Amino acid sequence: MKYILFTFSVICLLSMKPMKKKRIVFFGDSITQMGAQKNGYIDLIQTSLDKKGIAENFELFGAGIGGNKIYDLYLRLEDDVLSKKPDVVFIYVGINDVWHKTTGTGTDIDRYEKFYNALITKIEAAGATVVVCTPTVIGEKKDNANAQDKDLNAYAEIAKKVAAARNCQLVDLHKIFANYINQNNPQNLDKGVLTTDGVHLNDKGNRVVADAMLEEIIK
Secondary structure, three states, rough: HHHHHHHHHHHHHHHHOOOOEEEEEEOOHHHHHHHOOOOOOOHOOOOOOOOOOOHEEEEEEEEEOOOOHHHHHHHHHEEEOOHHHOOOOEEOOOOHHHHHHHHHOOOOOOHHHHHHHHHHHHHHHHHOOEEEOOOOOOOOOOOOOOOHHHHHHHHHHHHHHEEEEEHOOEEOHHHHHHHHHHHOOOOOOOOOEEEOOOOOOOOHHHHHHHHHHHHHHOO
């Protein structure tokens, strides 16, 4: 009888073992760095998970550094991402690779593609799933009227191409932002709709990004 009670107690204790949380890292530049702050997109995702009553199933990490380009992410991948033993990594990069071309420090599009593939290879080798996010905007004017729209469109297409070739999940933020701006920017402003300065997200921009990423997290 004592043996039966002992066995039953062990089974109960094992059944009470807490479920392993899914560890999610958001990897990017200043947009992601700011996204981890109060009312940033990572903070909003956490709040949404709390409201849905499923926050205990997830652990979120921000890994954004201002000014970063695709090769910066590659160089700090081990320390800032893989060391956290993630289950999922959202890669949200590309703005600076295009934007900084105006100062001669951008990233050629072929290097952008190569480094993106290299990032995915190392992340997947560590056992994590990659979610590719296309770069959003450099200016908010409609109909490709911003100075760097042509270039940014090309880099967004590369991100989509890489995601498709590697069978990664995709959050097409570039398209989501374009659609929102087309519908909600009647004065054709270059900032103030989803961003504070044409690049960095305002409250609405953070909400749009959070909602798009949350959809991938809980689907």
